[in-house]
Amino acid sequence: MLSAFLDRYRETILWKLEGLTKEQAAARLVPSATTLLGIVKHLAYVERWWFQMNFAGDPVGFPWPKDEPDEDIDFRVTETDTIVSISTLYQEEIARSKEIVAGASLEDLGKDLGKVKPRSLRWIMVHMIEETARHAGHADILRELTDGAIGQ
Numbered sequence: 001m002l003s004a005f006l007d008r009y010r011e012t013i014l015w016k017l018e019g020l021t022k023e024q025a026a027a028r029l030v031p032s033a034t035t036l037l038g039i040v041k042h043l044a045y046v047e048r049w050w051f052q053m054n055f056a057g058d059p060v061g062f063p064w065p066k067d068e069p070d071e072d073i074d075f076r077v078t079e080t081d082t083i084v085s086i087s088t089l090y091q092e093e094i095a096r097s098k099e100i101v102a103g104a105s106l107e108d109l110g111k112d113l114g115k116v117k118p119r120s121l122r123w124i125m126v127h128m129i130e131e132t133a134r135h136a137g138h139a140d141i142l143r144e145l146t147d148g149a150i151g152q
Helices: 002-015 036-055 083-102 121-147
Strands: none
Touching: 002 036, 002 083, 002 121, 036 083, 036 121, 083 121
């Protein structure tokens, strides 16, 4: 059931990019640096962080220096980012997350990386539902500001 809820929000996030140009998807419409494309990029790395790194203990990293001072670096859309590249990144991270979830129990604990205490897969799933749903709401507003399209 948790997987179904999370998948629904994941699909909503990707749906918000449909029919847009990169310029529209990367447009800053609010005072913060939040953009539709930036939200998808951020969520891809959040999937990686919680499922691969914190739960499975996979030695994956991020495409920025460990000492990067910009706390919102994962939201930043670069010139080389495209809707296809960011959507693909997100879908690949989701696929890996689903593999990890399929091979574990909700009561299993993640790895102790020293940064955050190990969390159960159940906690991670609920957190990811919360995180993805929150950003789906942001995406609803940004999409409506872009072209008037409204969500479900």
